Amino acid sequence: MRDALSGSTPITDAKQRYSAGVLKYRQMGYWVPDYEPRDTDILCLFRITPQEGVEPEEAAAAVAGESSTATWTVVWTDRLTACDSYRAKAYRVEPVPGNPGQYFAWVAYDLVLFEEGSIANLTASLIGNVFSFKPLKAVRLEDMRIPVAYIKTFKGPPTGLVVERERLDKFGRPLLGATTKPKLGLSARNYGRVIYEGLKGGLDFMKDDENINSQPFMHWRDRFLYVMDGVNKASAATGEVKGSYLNITAATMEDMYERAEFAKELGSVVVMVDLVIGWTAIQSMANWCRRNDMLMHMHRAGHGTYTRQKNHGVSFRVIAKWLRLAGCDHLHTGTAVGKLEGDPLTVQGYYNVCRDAYTRADLPRGLFFDMDWADTKKVMPVASGGIHAGQMHQLIDLFGDDVILQFGGGTIGHPQGIQAGAVANRVALEAMVKARNEGRDIAREGPAILQAAARHCGPLKAALDTWGEITFNYASTDTSDYAVTPAVS
Amino acid sequence: MMTNPTGRLTQGQFSFLPDLSDAEITAQIQYGLDKGYAWSVEYTDDPHPRNTYWEMYGMPMFDLKDAAGVLAELHGCRKAFPEHYIRLMAFDSTRGIESIAMSFIVNRPPAEPGFGLVRQEAQGRHMRYTVQSYTTGKPEGERY
Numbered sequence: 001m002r003d004a005l006s007g008s009t010p011i012t013d014a015k016q017r018y019s020a021g022v023l024k025y026r027q028m029g030y031w032v033p034d035y036e037p038r039d040t041d042i043l044c045l046f047r048i049t050p051q052e053g054v055e056p057e058e059a060a061a062a063v064a065g066e067s068s069t070a071t072w073t074v075v076w077t078d079r080l081t082a083c084d085s086y087r088a089k090a091y092r093v094e095p096v097p098g099n100p101g102q103y104f105a106w107v108a109y110d111l112v113l114f115e116e117g118s119i120a121n122l123t124a125s126l127i128g129n130v131f132s133f134k135p136l137k138a139v140r141l142e143d144m145r146i147p148v149a150y151i152k153t154f155k156g157p158p159t160g161l162v163v164e165r166e167r168l169d170k171f172g173r174p175l176l177g178a179t180t181k182p183k184l185g186l187s188a189r190n191y192g193r194v195i196y197e198g199l200k201g202g203l204d205f206m207k208d209d210e211n212i213n214s215q216p217f218m219h220w221r222d223r224f225l226y227v228m229d230g231v232n233k234a235s236a237a238t239g240e241v242k243g244s245y246l247n248i249t250a251a252t253m254e255d256m257y258e259r260a261e262f263a264k265e266l267g268s269v270v271v272m273v274d275l276v277i278g279w280t281a282i283q284s285m286a287n288w289c290r291r292n293d294m295l296m297h298m299h300r301a302g303h304g305t306y307t308r309q310k311n312h313g314v315s316f317r318v319i320a321k322w323l324r325l326a327g328c329d330h331l332h333t334g335t336a337v338g339k340l341e342g343d344p345l346t347v348q349g350y351y352n353v354c355r356d357a358y359t360r361a362d363l364p365r366g367l368f369f370d371m372d373w374a375d376t377k378k379v380m381p382v383a384s385g386g387i388h389a390g391q392m393h394q395l396i397d398l399f400g401d402d403v404i405l406q407f408g409g410g411t412i413g414h415p416q417g418i419q420a421g422a423v424a425n426r427v428a429l430e431a432m433v434k435a436r437n438e439g440r441d442i443a444r445e446g447p448a449i450l451q452a453a454a455r456h457c458g459p460l461k462a463a464l465d466t467w468g469e470i471t472f473n474y475a476s477t478d479t480s481d482y483a484v485t486p487a488v489s
Numbered sequence: 490m491m492t493n494p495t496g497r498l499t500q501g502q503f504s505f506l507p508d509l510s511d512a513e514i515t516a517q518i519q520y521g522l523d524k525g526y527a528w529s530v531e532y533t534d535d536p537h538p539r540n541t542y543w544e545m546y547g548m549p550m551f552d553l554k555d556a557a558g559v560l561a562e563l564h565g566c567r568k569a570f571p572e573h574y575i576r577l578m579a580f581d582s583t584r585g586i587e588s589i590a591m592s593f594i595v596n597r598p599p600a601e602p603g604f605g606l607v608r609q610e611a612q613g614r615h616m617r618y619t620v621q622s623y624t625t626g627k628p629e630g631e632r633y
Contacts, residue, residue, distance in 0.1 A: 162585075162587070162588045165588065165589070166588055166589070169500065169538065169539075169541070169592075171502070171578075171588075171589045171591055171592040172502045172579070172589075172590055172591035172592060172593070173502050200492075200493050200494075201493070201494055202493070202494065202495075202499065202505060225614055225615075228616070228618070229616065229618075232606055232618040232620065233606055235538055235604075235606075235620055236603070236605060236606040236620045236621075237492055237493045237603070237604075238491070238493045238498070239498040239499060239500055239536055239537070239538050239603060239604060240498075240499055240500055240538050241538045241539065265615070266616075267617075267618060357584070357585045375585060378585070419494055420494075422494075423494045423505070427505045427506070430502060430504075430505050430506050431506060433502060433503075434502075434503055434506060434509075434513070434517070437516065437517050437520040438513070438516045438517075438520070439516070439520075453506075456507060457505075459494075
């Protein structure tokens with residue numbers, strides 16, 4: 001019977017609209033092609049793959065419906081509410097360039113739908129039921145425009161990259177780090193040795209790996225005690241502020257607070273959590289860090305399960321926006337040239353999201369919306385995973401100064417030892433920053449600049465001889481799909 | 490001498506490289522000026538990693554757009570404090586940054602004894618750490 005109503009236009013007669021039965025989402029008011037988004041609306045861009053026979057506009061309306069007020073059938077209780085404003089509105093649908101069967105769908109949400117300062121609430125709507133909805137084969141949240149009105153309800157990073165630099169007294173160059181390896185099995189005493197050697201050699205930070213918590217081979221208290229001995233010894237040996245990300249990820253909030261307090265008592269400047277602790281725990285730990293002058297390092301463990309395949313899931317650029325609001329100071333955002341997934345332009349888009357004062361729409365970088373960050377503090381992006389000193393020019397050219405470059409294997413695996421590995425990385429870094437500032441074209445002259453620096457630095461020469469030719473050239477799975485048109489060129 | 494691989498204090502952007510010549514320092518100053526930064530010369534004989542406030546050799550040079558002028562200030566500071574640590578700092582007043590954008594050491598004492606680590610054993614296996622300079626036992630101005 002309902003199909004007889006043609007199914008493509010909204011039903012405006014209230015009696016007809018709310019009579020019991022099933023309507024198409026378009027008929028229920030979730031497809032509003034002439035809708036003009038308001039400055040206070042939250043805008044989402046979904047990539048949808050409708051099932052065979054489902055028209056893209058109906059699929060877009062279904063996404064809007066299932067991520068806001070709709071259920072599968074008409075309910076008369078809608079009429080007790082100002083339901084027009086609670087309905088999300090799909091207002092634009094376009095085919096994804098080069099991907100038959102996929103469509104970009106723009107959906108606008110009224111601010112009233114979301115609790116202030118709660119990523120958990122935001123995500124329960126936007127990526128709740130809708131991602132399992134049968135009429136869609138797949139759906140991905142590609143990007144979001146979060147309005148200033150909602151941004152200002154979040155406190156953002158506990159510290160921010162500007163204040164982090166002031167606390168560390170390190171300016172005008174990327175920071176250097178390394179993840180302690182092997183990631184599992186070291187006793188706390190042996191583990192602290194790696195921390196000491198890396199920091200004394202010239203790194204700014206060392207790091208626990210994401211799955212180092214409190215296993216049988218190393219209790220967390222032992223790790224914290226030995227690590228902080230290494231940190232303080234290295235600080236005295238170099239005259240620099242040093243740190244090591246103490247991973248406080250644990251089973252319960254009570255456990256995490258206990259570990260965070262101990263890190264604070266020992267004088268650590270930074271604690272670390274994994275993304276898998278969840279949005280509520282992240283916001284709680286950000287509050288703790290804000291109260292205790294602590295940097296919060298975020299390892300994005302688990303994100304690849306939902307960010308990597310571009311037809312389904314949530315783009316990392318959206319995760320990065322949520323994390324900047326939820327509050328972290330460091331965020332792993334990819335290397336582009338290392339061992340882990342990452343198309344260079346797409347990865348630069350993530351960096352922009354972390355550091356921009358105002359993000360501009362930039363389709364090659366996957367950014368679909370202009371977005372004013374309203375003075376939200378900036379997150380320090382972290383490039384970590386399969387990178388080495390021989391790529392220094394590429395890394396600085398791609399990411400600039402406000403980034404932490406982490407060479408784990410590239411420090412600890414150095415043929416002359418951990419301190420030598422750290423020296424190689426620090427010399428390569430300083431030489432490249434100096435050359436860039438002198439006006440050299442580091443993207444082109446990088447290898448020559450490194451070779452020249454290696455002439456006064458044996459450890460850098462050894463590093464270049466060992467890893468200079470190592471690259472990870474595989475096609476990226478997550479790239480931006482856009483057509484070059486006059487409107488976006 | 491300090492025991493880290495450089496044998497010296499490693500604060501700042503370029504401590505792992507050979508000392509910068511005046512020509513190389515000028516190139517860095519020019520880079521900062523081109524970015525709109527204001528340069529400042531600071532000196533100290535207490536380079537503790539948490540000694541934030543080195544002495545200012547005059548105010549930041551907000552209106553000085555000539556690298557040679559900044560270098561002349563540095564020369565003046567070197568002449569007045571030849572055995573102090575001296576650093577050049579660039580201030581960026583851009584909204585949302587409003588902090589230091591560059592910082593590097595351009596003068597050092599002839600010998601750099603560095604710091605010792607003082608451990609105070611506390612309850613359980615707790616340890617309280619103090620990074621202590623080998624030179625700050627003497628009065629300011631008589632340390633190097």
